[in-house]
Amino acid sequence: MKKTELKWWGWGNPEETYNLEDRPNAWSYLEQKLGLDGRKCSVINLDEIELPASHLPQPYLNQLINLCGQENIEIDKVSRLTHSLGLSYGDLIRRRQGKIHNPVDIVVYPENEIQIQEIFKLAHESQLAIIPYGGGTTVTGSLEMRTLPPYQGIVSLDLKRMNSVQIDDISLTATAEAGILGPALEAEVNRHGFTLGHFPQSFEYSTLGGWLATRSAGQNSTKYGKIEHMLISLRVVTPSGILETKTVPASAAGPDLNQIFSGSEGTLGIITKATLKLHLLPESVGSRGVLFKDFHSGILAIKEIMQSGITPSVLRLSDETETEAIFMLRSRSRNNLKNMAERAIFWLLDKLGHSFMNGALLLLIFEGTPGQVNLERKISMKICRKYGGVSLGSSPGQSWLKERFKQPYLRDTLLDNAIMVDTLETATTWERLERLYIAAKGSLNQAIEQFGVKPLTLTHISHSYSEGASLYFTFMSKQKENLEIEQWSAVKKAGIDSFLENGGTLSHHHGVGRDHSLWLEKEIGQLGKSIVINLKSQLDPHNILNPSNLI
Amino acid sequence: MKKTELKWWGWGNPEETYNLEDRPNAWSYLEQKLGLDGRKCSVINLDEIELPASHLPQPYLNQLINLCGQENIEIDKVSRLTHSLGLSYGDLIRRRQGKIHNPVDIVVYPENEIQIQEIFKLAHESQLAIIPYGGGTTVTGSLEMRTLPPYQGIVSLDLKRMNSVQIDDISLTATAEAGILGPALEAEVNRHGFTLGHFPQSFEYSTLGGWLATRSAGQNSTKYGKIEHMLISLRVVTPSGILETKTVPASAAGPDLNQIFSGSEGTLGIITKATLKLHLLPESVGSRGVLFKDFHSGILAIKEIMQSGITPSVLRLSDETETEAIFMLRSRSRNNLKNMAERAIFWLLDKLGHSFMNGALLLLIFEGTPGQVNLERKISMKICRKYGGVSLGSSPGQSWLKERFKQPYLRDTLLDNAIMVDTLETATTWERLERLYIAAKGSLNQAIEQFGVKPLTLTHISHSYSEGASLYFTFMSKQKENLEIEQWSAVKKAGIDSFLENGGTLSHHHGVGRDHSLWLEKEIGQLGKSIVINLKSQLDPHNILNPSNLI
DSSP, rough: OOOSSSSSSSSSSSSSSOOOGGGGHHHHHHHHHHHHOOOOOOOOOOOOOOOOOOOHHHHHHHHHHHHHHGGGOOOOOHHHHHHHHSSHHHHHHHHHTTOOOOOOEEEOOOOOOHHHHHHHHHHHHHHHHEESSSSSSOOOSSOOOOOOOTTTEEEEOOOOTTOOOOEETTTTTTEEETOBBBBHHHHHEEEEEEEEOOOOTTTOOOOHHHHHHHHOOOOOHHHOOHHHHEEEEEEEEEEEEEEOOOOOOOSSSSSOOOHHHHTTSSSOOEEEEEEEEEEEEEEEEEEEEEEESEEEEHHHHHHHHTTTTTOSSSSEEOOHHHHHHHHTOOOOOOOOHHHHHHHHOOOOHTTHHHHOTTTTTEEEEESHHHHHHHHHHHHHHHHHHHHHEEEOSSSHOOOOOOOOOOOOOHHHHHHHHHEEEEEEEEEEHHHHHHHHHHHHHHHHHHHTTTTSSSOEEEEEEEEEEESSSEEEEEEEOEEEEEEOOOOOHHHHHHHHHHHHTTTTOOOSOOOOOEEEEEEEHHHHHHHHHHHHHHHHHHSTTTTTTTTTTTO | OOOOOOOOSSSSSSSSSGGGGGTHHHHHHHHHHHOSSSSOOOOOOOGGGGOOOOOHHHHHHHHHHHHHGGGGGGGGHHHHHHHHHHHHHHHHHHHHHHHSOOOEEEEEOSSSSSHHHHHHHHHHTTTTTEEEESSOOOOOSOOOSSOOOOOOOOEOOOOOOOOEEETTTTTTTEEEEEOOOOHHEEEHHHHTEEEEOOOOTTTTTTTTTHHHHHHOOOHHEEEEEEEHEEEEEEEEEOOOOEEEOOOOOOOOSOOTTHHTTTTTSSSSSEEEEEEEEEEESSSSEEEEEEESHHHHHHHHHHHHHHHHTOSSSEEEOHHHHHHHHHHOOOOOOOOOOHHHHHHHHHHHHTTTTTTTTTTTTEEEEEEEHHHHHHHHHHHHHHHHHHOEEEESSSSHHHHHHTTTTTTHHHHHHHHHHHHEEEEEEEEEHHHHHHHHHHHHHHHHHHHHHHTSSOEEEEEEEEEEESSEEEEEHHHEEEOOOTTTHHHHHHHHHHHHHHHHHTTOOOOOSOTTTTTGGGGGGHHHHHHHHHHHHHHHHHTTOOOOOOTTTTO
């Protein structure tokens, strides 16, 4: 449980890689698009990394050991390192270079709220900052202190030991502690015949507490809702006391306090427990791939699907650039018959005027009873045909489902080859969506070009609503040696500025963190920001919780 | 627009009455259940009511006239009276008796946010309290000051002139000013082929701002959600500035500020505008009445319907007492053939062991495309049959739809006949629902009996969710002469205590107001309440907005 066995320099399981060699067109495609020069980006040897010595005063360390037990304290290098930053491109670069500016001094694993309250007290007495830690998959800088002063040290408070689950079979709810990882929670819920329906890309390594603190979205959230929509009640330990909201389906008793803590990113308190809505495991799951002539036609189709009152669990529409990339990065089947069939399909699509090289691929997944799945598929496919979509059958959806948690491993492979790659996401109304898409893609590409390298920006619509959708951008280029962080920051800034200038939100599901906190005032206004600051002053008056994060 | 033409002593349109004379069994049923003695409860003559003279300092009055125009100021008796209290039973009694303790001194109708900000400033300078006013249909005492000091006077700020609407046809959203009444908003939205789907019982006389400020639920909210679920963004004018949230379908950029103002009941600011999710007008609407042998069987059925993943727009399940009341209060058809058919149905039901005298009536309404309506009806009816429900066809649903906004008129008729009648509502999870129902009904009846009169408590499930439902109680008895308010308060207290002791919420859709504010701490805890108080101190530092309401 304690010693992490995950990659300290990248994503997930060290045994797992995303191998581009099985994908015959992958390298030639990337080389052509990005103008690669064969440079590699290495990973420093762990032994060469020197973290500053732990700042913790010995009495504090002893108190923590007394409180939680020696076995629930870690001060070794790997633990400190992996708890000191997240997994954005900037974080990965600094992991590879071994440049951790303000590492945490200690990692502590409390097992209950009383220990958390004691840790708060000790931290206040010793002028320490506390960084709540779930799965560590943040891509917004929410784990890393930018400066140490005025603190004497930094404590990472890892919730992983708090991972119990209770199921209410009658009300279809799960009450779980915040430190539980995605797979453990979903498995327990499945055992009762239910699903939570929450599958963020970080699913395997992220926790319930992290999801709630950052308003996470799952890949099936078009049907099941974002985590804040599944949230019925929570318990939160703040330095000013404990709050527990009521487990009722809805209430008119004042403001909804759940929605103050969901999105608070560990700055107002530590969410220790939550009760969430469950769903029956679907009896039937159906999928369809559809190829449109262009992104625009696909957008019209998914808008109409969402506004028709049905809710597929996945509606993932790639723009022309991403569709081409998916096509060029596909693996070769070991089955010759399949390869022949594939070629026949491409020939046929070409005759119909459709191509993966300049079309837009839509994946649809439907879940429910067989009757619901059939009805939703029928309605959706009728709408897709209306906008010129051609069905590709169920195999694209099935491949995607199989590979969906593997994508983050590709990032490590690309990084090995000195490719900058990261993602940005936003959401807006349908009315503004295409304008925002064009503007943001243009801004990202332009910012990349300013570093004298070729840009490749892939976009898809990841989550849809009747009133709008989320746009997810993956930007890539050749890495600018010795300017990796500056290059990445400049591109991100261009993208986010463009989101905010075009009516998009600062983030639909990654959160704000420290990397995007400069934009928060633009997002919620001066008064909005002062409301969050005022909540912070009340609930964490000595500013010990994740200081300078979010606000 | 300005001079109200509504009943000053009761509900709605003075031309409209709910006549029990057309309902052949109504009086004998009520006489038998309640032990009536023929006493009447009169309404004081308007001329006999003497409101205290307006406290407003003349300079303030002049400033308001300068600001908004003479024609947008009212100080006449009816305007002051109708803006000074709501429409709970307690309010209706005091209207009939002409006992208005702290009437507002003036009613002002601003037309924009600048005027609202000026009114705040003037109020602060002259030590006046401001009561925001929408449609005046509150049943929680949220319009009435309990004491005047330390204020010099009270201003009712009526939003009705702020009633514009814009529709975004592409994103299916409506942006409307807060003073718009239900029918005007729905009509405008309908004109574009859409529906908001929000039909609270007060629909005809309540406003968007009131709905948002109190977290209102509509009768179709099982499908369309409560108003806070439809809310995309809002603008709110507070004494500390203006906040506008972003019109995006979802966001991960910090706490959701919408949900702080929804439910703030005019204490943190005045909501001036909101953008809401719309839906296509349903192509098809289907309904079914179903009779179960008992409430318990019906509960099992609607729980299973909601958990199957479908969402009928209405699932209204009456307990045995309410089912009998609906039956006894039904009107006689003028069509003899219909009456004969009805008798044949009763005979048949009786043979099947079902009766309206001790069964549970469920109304189901389905909305959507014909395919969706058919599928949902099929799934629902299969589940109902599983729990012994017998279909009554579509006529019960149709009659209910026709009469659904008429119920509040019945209250006036009952009051005329010296019957105490009011409602209380809560929500809880399915796991606790039946225990709460039995406990609360018992407490209500016992509290009524302590006044030496016979109780009649009707209950239905008004809104359902996959994890639970809302319970709606209508309690009645003979009025205790000269102790009307004490009797009513004691019964309400017994009901609410029982809700909170049995895991129910203080309110699912009426709100807290002043009548229920004593229970707020029990509902959200000491820290929860201090969060609301802290928000209040920040946003309304001089406590001019609806003082002592909610908190």
